[in-house]
Amino acid sequence: MIDAIADYRRLIAAGARLSRFDALLPSEIAHLLPAPARWLAAATRIGARKKDAGGRALRPGERLAAAFEGMSPAYVKLGQFMATRPDIIGFDMAKDLGRLQDRMPAFSRAAAVEEIERAFAKPLDELFVEFSEPVAAASIAQVHRARLRDGRNVAVKVLRPKIETQVAAEFRAFSRAARAVEGALRETKRMEPVRFIETLKAAAALELDLRMEAAAASALKDDLEDNPAIRIPEIIWPLTSRRVLTLEWIDATPVTDFAALEKKGTDRRRLARTIIESFLTQALMKGFFHADMHQGNLMIDNDGRLTLVDFGIMGRLDEATRRTFAEIIHGFITRDYYRTAKVHFDAGYVPKTQSIDAFAQGLRAVGEPLFGLSADKVDMSRVLQQLFDVTALFDMHLRPELVLLQRTMVTVEGVARALDPQINMWEAAAPIVRAAIAEAIGPRRQMERLRDATQKAFEIAPHLPRYVEILAAAGEQLSADRLSQSHQETEDRARSLSAQGKLMRAFLWFAGAGAILLAVALLTGAI
Secondary structure (H helix, E strand, O other): OHHHHHHHHHHHHHHHHHHHOOOOOOHHHHHHOOHHHHHHHHHHOOOOOOEOOOOOEOOHHHHHHHHHHOOOHHHHHHHHHHOOOHHHHOHHHHHHHOOOOOOOOOOOHHHHHHHHHHHHOOOHHHOEEEEEEEEEEOOOEEEEEEEEOOOOEEEEEEEOOOHHHHHHHHHHHHHHHHHHHHHHOHHHHHHOHHHHHHHHHHHHHHHOOHHHHHHHHHHHHHHOOOOOOEEOOOEOHHHOOOOEEEEEOOOEEEOOOHHHHHHHOOOHHHHHHHHHHHHHHHHHHHOEEEOOOOHHHEEEEOOOOEEEOOOOOEEEOOHHHHHHHHHHHHHHHOOOHHHHHHHHHHOOOOOOOOOHHHHHHHHHHHHHHHOOOOHHHOOHHHHHHHHHHHHHHOOOOOOHHHHHHHHHHHHHHHHHHHHOOOOOHHHHHHHHHHHHHHHHHOHHHHHHHHHHHHHHHHHHHHHHHHHHHHHHHHHHHHHHHOOOOOHHHHHHHHHHHHHHHHHHHHHHHHHHHHHHHHHHHHHHOOO
16 A cells, blocks of 8 residues: 555656646647546646747657656656657657667765775775776766776776665556556557556666676677677776676777767678677577667777677567567568568467468568669568558557667667668668578587487486386276276277387387487587
8 A cells, every 4th residue: 555655656646747737738739639538637737838949849758858857767768769660659759769878877886885885895995996986877887987906907997876765666656557547548558558558668677787787798799799889898806896897998989970980990880780690690590689789889990890888678589589579570581471471470469360472462562662672772660560560450569578679679779770871671681681690590500409308308208117117007097996897998998008008119210310410420520
């Protein structure tokens, strides 16, 4: 009861803030509301701020972003994630929220020093010989530049004081609101607002443990170590804890600073392709990807390498999902829409009650207009609107595990387009997708699956005599219990036991054959 009251107080306070920016029930949608709601909306807009400092009228999405920027960190994260769901909020609003920056006022250097000394139980001057004022502040943490006693320059990220308690309370209120919306409006069930909030909550929880961010950066560095065009900063593990992260400081140029990139001689067209290839390699080949690849987290170091920073939000795709997505993208690239549709059905993304042929036709309507077009000639709002129309028509539900993938895909596309408006996204994606297909279903992968299956057979084999004894005992017990049954029933049971015996012999034969195949593969170097 107490939690409910606190949640509603938070939601009411948030509603009041949104009302001041005409972002709760915007005037642009008032005509769609029933009469009582229109009156309520009009009341909430009294004294609302609808223009920027220059007097320009703000769009609804711009007003919502402005309202969120003055609220708690959880609302900033909510706005950023809402930008990934144009199917719910509309494309113009999604575009405006996509510009919502994770910038917040910094907290004091003294508070940061206190957090660091508490984390490592040592005075600051025993850990660093220099420690700056904040150089960047976001919703969850802020960054300081420092110098270690061995002379290395490092970045020190420190969580905001009491941020965990604040975020937990906000997300509890979000969940309550999502449950109310999903229960009241039938149309929202397909959009899965409760699961959407749960996905956001899980991502935020990982951000609040900087050891997890350090581990993510370390894992991604290992995944991409063979790519000389990409750089991930080194983690300083002795100076990393739950609330403090220390990592290598890298002098680099933001990808948005086109003038500086030109002075460095950076090939922007090549850079755009590198960003796309990097993301697809992470997602489709490794199944572990940086899920916040906006311009602020992408830089070019002094050696021309793409440098990724801020690993608080990461995405994971299991092997089956990676294979499914690679095949879907490959189907679009090769214009094999029936194959693409079948992959959707096989993965369970589309209900079996729908028509695979009709779905393939819908995908063709989305894909055909795109081929041969450069990015500057593709209206992504129109494409996404068509795609969401198709998903709604065929009752496709939100896949929470894919929210981060969708968000990152849209973000990466926008960054690449800014660097090279002429880029052909299909052409840039094709080599990585083909490699992912080969990795997922090629001969080497099939041999690995055979090896895994054979190893499992070896694990089961020692227990087979016991399984046979259990089956035999069960058969004898059944025979004893059913002596009174007819002769025909007895014969049926005998045939059943005979079939089980044949199945057992077949299994033993499979295990033996698998062992032979495994031995041959090992001898020939196939594995």
